[in-house]
Amino acid sequence: MINKISETRSIFDNDFLQISDPQSLEELRIKYLGRKGIIQQLFDEFKEIPRDEKKVVGQALNELKNYIQSRYEELKAKFEEEKSKQELLFDVTLPGRVKTIGSKHLITQTLNEIKSIFKSLGFSVYEGPEIESDYNNFEALNFPADHPARDMQDTFFINENFLLRTHTSPVQIRLMKSMKPPIRAIMPGKVYRNEVISAKSYCLFHQVEGLYVDKDVTFAELKGTLVAFLKQFFGKDVKYRFRASFFPFTDPSAELDVWWQPKGKEGRWLEVLGCGMVDPNVFINVGIDPEEYVGYAFGMGIERTAMRKYGIDDIRILFDSDIRFLSQF
Ligand code: DAH
Numbered sequence: 001m002i003n004k005i006s007e008t009r010s011i012f013d014n015d016f017l018q019i020s021d022p023q024s025l026e027e028l029r030i031k032y033l034g035r036k037g038i039i040q041q042l043f044d045e046f047k048e049i050p051r052d053e054k055k056v057v058g059q060a061l062n063e064l065k066n067y068i069q070s071r072y073e074e075l076k077a078k079f080e081e082e083k084s085k086q087e088l089l090f091d092v093t094l095p096g097r098v099k100t101i102g103s104k105h106l107i108t109q110t111l112n113e114i115k116s117i118f119k120s121l122g123f124s125v126y127e128g129p130e131i132e133s134d135y136n137n138f139e140a141l142n143f144p145a146d147h148p149a150r151d152m153q154d155t156f157f158i159n160e161n162f163l164l165r166t167h168t169s170p171v172q173i174r175l176m177k178s179m180k181p182p183i184r185a186i187m188p189g190k191v192y193r194n195e196v197i198s199a200k201s202y203c204l205f206h207q208v209e210g211l212y213v214d215k216d217v218t219f220a221e222l223k224g225t226l227v228a229f230l231k232q233f234f235g236k237d238v239k240y241r242f243r244a245s246f247f248p249f250t251d252p253s254a255e256l257d258v259w260w261q262p263k264g265k266e267g268r269w270l271e272v273l274g275c276g277m278v279d280p281n282v283f284i285n286v287g288i289d290p291e292e293y294v295g296y297a298f299g300m301g302i303e304r305t306a307m308r309k310y311g312i313d314d315i316r317i318l319f320d321s322d323i324r325f326l327s328q329f
Contacts, residue, residue, distance in 0.1 A: 001042075001045065001046070001049055001053070001057050002056065002057060002060055004042070004045075005042065005057070005060045005061055005064050006060075008038060008042065008064060009064055009067065012032060012068055012071075015028055015031070016028065016071055016075075019075060021079070022076070022079045022083075025072070025075055025076060025079065028072070029072050032068050032072075033065075033068060033069065033072065039061075039064070039065050039068065042061055042064075043061065046058065046061055103326070103327065103329070105326060106306055106310065106318065106326065106329045107206055107302055107303065107306060107318060109329060110302055110305060110306040110309070111188050111206065111208070111302060113233065114186075114188070114208050114229075114233065114300075114302070114305070115186065115188065115208075117229055117232045117233060118186045118208075118210065118229065121225060121228060121229070122184055123184050123185055123186045123210065123212075124184065124185045124186075125185065125186055125187070125188065126171060126174075126175055126185050126186075126187050127171070127187060127188065127189055128165075128168070128170060128171035128174050128187060128189065129165075130164060130165055130189065130190055130191075130192070131158060131162055131163075131164060131165070132162070132163060132164070132165040132170045133161055133162055133163075133170075134157075134160070134161050134162065134163055135161075136165075136170035136173045136174065137155075137163055137165050137166060137167070137169075137170045139285075140170070140173045140282065140285040140286065141169050141170065141172075141173065141248060141249040141282060141285075142248040142249045142279050142281045142282055142285070143248045143249075147248060154193055154194040154195055155193070155194060156192050156193075156194050156203075164191075164192035165189075165191055165192065166191055166192065166193055167191050167207060167209070167299055168187050168188070168189050168191060168207040168208065168209035168299060169209055169249060169297070169299055171187035171189070171209055172187070172209060172211045172249075172278075172282075172297060173282075173285070173286055175187070175211065176211075176213065176282075176283075176286035176287075176288055177286045177287065181213040181214055181215075181288065181293050181295075182212075182213060182214040182215075183211060183212070183213045183214075183295075184211070184212045184213075184214075185210070185211055186208050186209065186210045186211075187208065187209040187210075187211070188206065188207070188208045188209075188302075189206065189207065190204060190205070190206055191204070191205060191206070191207050192204050193205075197316065198316075199313065199314040199315060199316065200315060201315065202303070202315050202316060202318075202319060204319070205301060205302065205303045205315070206301070206302035206303060207299050207300060207301055207302060208299070208300050208302060209297070209298070209299045210225075210275075210296075210297060210298040210299070210300075211278075211295060211296075211297045212225075212295055212296050212297075213278065213288065213293055213294070213295035214293065214294070214295070215292065215293060215294070216294065217277075217294045217295050217296055218294075219252070219277055219296065221296065222275060222276075222277070222296035222298070223242065226256055226273070226275065226298060227240070230256075230258065233305070233309065234258065234308070234309060238258060238259075239258065239259035240256060240257065240258050240259070241256075241257050241269065242254045242255070242256055243255045243256075243257060245274060245276075247274055247276055248279070249276075249278070249279050249282050249297070250274075250275065250276025250277055250278060250279055250296075250297055251276060251277060251279045251280075252276055252277060253274065253275070253276035254274070254275055254276060255271050255273065255274050255275075256271070256272055256273045256274075256275060256298075257269040257270060257271050257272065258270055258272050258308055260308050262311055262313060263311065270304060270307075270308050271304070272300050272301065272304055272305050272308065273298050273299060273300035273301070274298065274299050274300075275296065275297065275298035275299070276296065276297065276298075277294065277295065277296050277297075278294070278295035278296065278297050283295075303315050303318055306318070310329070
């Protein structure tokens, strides 16, 4: 029996080395020290041995029991200490971290609003590429190579034939080349101009182009559509005026101004869009018969429109990604 006791001890030592968490420690306790555990079994066997062996074996057995008990207790204490240390790492009184949820940029919100107003007026939405051919951006829109109107726009050229589009009007060309009238669409997107950056102008901004081509489109319809848009976007009392203007791709042409009255400052007219009846030369360039079809077009600057609506007086703030500004909308 003495042998069995020392064997048990080395088996226990081996088992003990495997313990790495409180749960397996508890299993070990039950295996050795439980009511039907190994130690109890040894005590049961102990009853059967001859009297003269009892003293030595009893001593050895008690030693084994105490040994197992104290190893168990040591490790249990160690686990408990670890646990409370870990708990100290969490300060349950700290306030939680609030996740900030992003919001749509003011320009995206404005674009979405403009799109939904024009959709309700029967317009579809199309987009075109920001890298455009010189032909679509100028030539097809009736700006000949040496036309002085080309100087109106300082352009980022990529090479002789390609550029960053200076307006969304080339998307009109793409649409008219690829589909048959009637066409009633708006075309939102980014445009680029090589301008000095200031409170009023930036090298990049957004426009929404509009085009309606059919057999009997009139200037009165153009005005009616734009005024309906203005009233929905700015409110019924919006103050506006149409002013005769010039664009190579429309004839007649006009600009639409909206009255801008910043709080505490002097009010003034702010130009929000250009518009007109599609020039017959443009129709010829895209293969539409100008004897059969007429159309109107318009193009508006989104930043200006948003600035007018929300009382913003510096365009640059729209490109700053400053959350203190953006989170107000
Ligand atoms: N493309 C012009 C610009 O960027 C705006 C414009 C004017 C667009 C008249 C049009 C239009 O479609 O008919 O200044």
